[in-house]
Amino acid sequence: MAKAESPQSPPSPSTLDELRSARLQKVTQLQAAGINPFAYRWDTTHHAADLQSKYADLPAGEEVEEQVAIAGRILARRVFGKLAFFNLQDETGTIQLYLDKKDIQAGMSDQPDAFTHLKQLTDVGDIIGVKGTLKRTDKGELSVKVQEYALLTKALLPLPDKWHGLTDVAKRYRQRYVDLIVNPPVRETFRKRALITSAIRRYFEERGFLEIETPVLQGEAGGAEARPFVTYHNTLDMPLYLRIATELHLKRLLVGGFEKVFEIGRIFRNEGVSTRHNPEFTSIEFYQAYADYHDFMALTEDLIASITQSVLGTTRITYQGTEIDLTPPWRRVTMHNLVQEHTGLDFTQFPDLDAAKAAVAELGITVADGCDSIGRLLNEVFEHRIETTLIQPTFLMDHPVEISPLSKPHRSKPGVVERFELFIAGRETANGFSELTDPLDQRDRFEAQAARKAAGDLEATGVDEDFLTALEYGMPPTCGEGIGIDRLIMLLTDSPSIRDVIAFPLLKPERSEPEPES
Missing domain, CATH: 3.30.930.10 (Bira Bifunctional Protein; Domain 2)
Known part of the structure; x- marks a missing residue:
């Protein structure tokens, strides 16, 4: 049984260069076969979530004859000789593609090598469009039974496997498109x-x-x-x-x-x-x-x-x-009353700023430079002691x-x-x-x-x-x-x-x- 291909751990720069080079070679092969690896358009009829919802009750092993056309990015590939399964992701979610060599040869008779190209020249991360009917596999996975496909965009860089910000939060923000x-x-x-x-x-x-x-x-x-x-x-x-x-x-x-x-x-x-x-x-x-x-x-x-x-x-x-x-x-509460409630300090009773600062110092609060009035001091106490408690x-x-x-x-x-x-x-x-x-x-x-x-x-x-x-x-x-x-x-x-x-x-x-x- 063939091993499923899925996004890989972030490769080292040298490995990344090698992977990119291999994908560039596939671009050349596609072009030599008369296939544009960067297509212009694709007509879609559905999104993945639409199909998942519409056929949620379709029993395992059953098929429907409705023709659908969807497009999205390949997130995983499993290839088994004359049969392949891809996971396709669009804006709304994911759906499985059921790729049978005989169905694709019949649907794309003018391209006798279509299934071979699909197996050998596509990668995880590529964007493809497919047309076909719906079936739920014996294992219960709703799938598009593909009759025709087109490579819409060849991805030159591989997707990472672990991109969840646990070890590299900044990279998630920096490369938000991958995130x-x-x-x-x-x-x-x-x-x-x-x-x-x-x-x-x-x-x-x-x-x-x-x-x-x-x-x-x-x-x-x-x-x-x-x-x-x-x-x-x-x-x-x-x-x-x-x-x-x-x-x-x-x-x-x-x-x-x-x-x-x-x-x-x-x-x-x-x-x-x-x-x-x-x-x-x-x-x-x-x-x-x-x-x-x-x-x-x-x-x-x-x-x-x-x-x-x-x-x-x-x-x-x-x-x-x-x-x-x-x-x-x-809740509605005045700043004065809230500070008094939390600290016991009544800022209306201080005779001058120095007296107020002395009382605040006893709370262990360091007053910022430029705090030149009792009103500003009141706000400092609120920000230091109370703000984060207002859940x-x-x-x-x-x-x-x-x-x-x-x-x-x-x-x-x-x-x-x-x-x-x-x-x-x-x-x-x-x-x-x-x-x-x-x-x-x-x-x-x-x-x-x-x-x-x-x-x-x-x-x-x-x-x-x-x-x-x-x-x-x-x-x-x-x-x-x-x-x-x-x-x-x-x-x-x-x-x-x-x-x-x-x-x-x-x-x-x-x-x-x-x-x-x-």
């Missing part, structure tokens, strides 16, 4: 990503929001505290930044008279790489005139619960072994004004703003607030940011004079929010790293040692 071929769950993650993103867009469009694109290249990076990428326009002779948020331009649209706008797009931040951070990522930002942060907390609950139910069929999910219930309503969905509310330069002051609490962050599975998933509409207050906050930037804070932004001019024309009461789509997809696909949900994450050149993820 997608041999790891069907990876394809399912990106299929779900597409469905989730589409469902988000549909959710907003059904509620009267318009998606309007805003510039990626900007003269002043703003809308967040983040270090930007810097570039240069030669013709205009001016430095530019890749956007760190879509906020300030979307809010200009509210000034212009639109009442509900959003944008799904790429954001670029020149920052560290970790399991939660990639230098470019996808977000949605959305804005609604005449709404406040209470309205958007309710909207966010409904949005995420609806999307989860639509794509996964439930609002109870498991993330990295922990059950999370996304069924609304979700079930929680709206953290009423942040210090010092860390919220674009938020409207709280209508009844001094020193804080009407802002919320959504935390799920110990990380921030969304950030929203009642938007600051007072251009004078906004100028003061921009200038405070600019002073920090001048003092060396790489994440602080400058003064966007055009945005201030827009505010002086008047922006209606507005609520805005941003949701990190990659982090949401991580949650809904049970993916431990952001790189698992970005098809082509940014990586160091292959010659460099990979950075450890933090």
